[in-house]
Amino acid sequence: MLKVGRKEYETLRQHGEETYPHECCGVLLGQMREDERVVISIARAGNTRTDSAHNRYNIDPRELVRIQREGRERGEDIVGFYHSHPDHPARWSATDLAEAHWFGCSYVITSVEKGKAAITNSFELAGSDEGDKKLLDETVEVAQAET
Amino acid sequence: MTKIHIPTPLRQYAGKQPTVEVKAGTVAEALSGLVSKHPDLRRHLYTDDGKLRSFVNVYLNDEDVRYLQKEATAIKESDTISIVPSIAGGR
Numbered sequence: 001m002l003k004v005g006r007k008e009y010e011t012l013r014q015h016g017e018e019t020y021p022h023e024c025c026g027v028l029l030g031q032m033r034e035d036e037r038v039v040i041s042i043a044r045a046g047n048t049r050t051d052s053a054h055n056r057y058n059i060d061p062r063e064l065v066r067i068q069r070e071g072r073e074r075g076e077d078i079v080g081f082y083h084s085h086p087d088h089p090a091r092w093s094a095t096d097l098a099e100a101h102w103f104g105c106s107y108v109i110t111s112v113e114k115g116k117a118a119i120t121n122s123f124e125l126a127g128s129d130e131g132d133k134k135l136l137d138e139t140v141e142v143a144q145a146e147t
Numbered sequence: 148m149t150k151i152h153i154p155t156p157l158r159q160y161a162g163k164q165p166t167v168e169v170k171a172g173t174v175a176e177a178l179s180g181l182v183s184k185h186p187d188l189r190r191h192l193y194t195d196d197g198k199l200r201s202f203v204n205v206y207l208n209d210e211d212v213r214y215l216q217k218e219a220t221a222i223k224e225s226d227t228i229s230i231v232p233s234i235a236g237g238r
Contacts, residue, residue: 049235058234065206068229081234100236101202125156
């Protein structure tokens with residue numbers, strides 16, 4: 001399960017609208033627990049796949065090192081990543097699986113249809129190594145906004 | 148001692164620790180020390196023929212060691228190493 005605050009949830013969805021028709025990407029930071037990941041903050045990242053941004057994303061590892069360091073200073077770990085699929089379902093693709101290596105983390109995908117965020121799904125990267133990895137559907141629990 | 152930051156997916160193979168300290172003069176020595184302490188990490192970092200997996204990025208402070216002297220890169224006392232698996236994908 002992925003637990004995320006309403007504000008962080010809307011922010012990652014909005015990111016996809018801003019970068020449309022290109023894929024957006026970013027990092028989820030928070031706490032890893034036994035069977036769930038709790039998102040405390042998100043960090044936008046740049047998509048280095050400027051050659052094919054409409055259907056590919058890549059986060060520069062150098063940027064990830066910085067995000068990870070800043071998260072560590074706040075007591076937060078990387079618990080997952082998000083990206084968008086412009087005019088395409090919020091389901092993982094063969095490319096998403098092939099390029100996924102953060103076992104135990106959540107991979108969140110938002111479909112952005114004609115510039116508006118539609119469905120957001122999350123998948124846990126399960127398995128023990130590259131040979132048996134799989135992305136499994138997981139529940140996203142969005143905290144209610146504080147009043 | 149050199150501190151090596153372990154990414155969340157690999158901590159289960161490193162005694163659940165977020166960092167491991169090793170004594171090393173080069174990146175190669177540091178990684179060798181790491182897998183000596185935690186042998187289960189080896190197959191996740193290296194291919195069967197002993198090469199670092201292509202999606203495993205190794206950073207010395209803020210620099211990718213591929214653009215330094217690779218695993219021969221020298222380490223100073225205050226340096227840290229980060230192991231960072233790649234993040235990519237797309238529809």
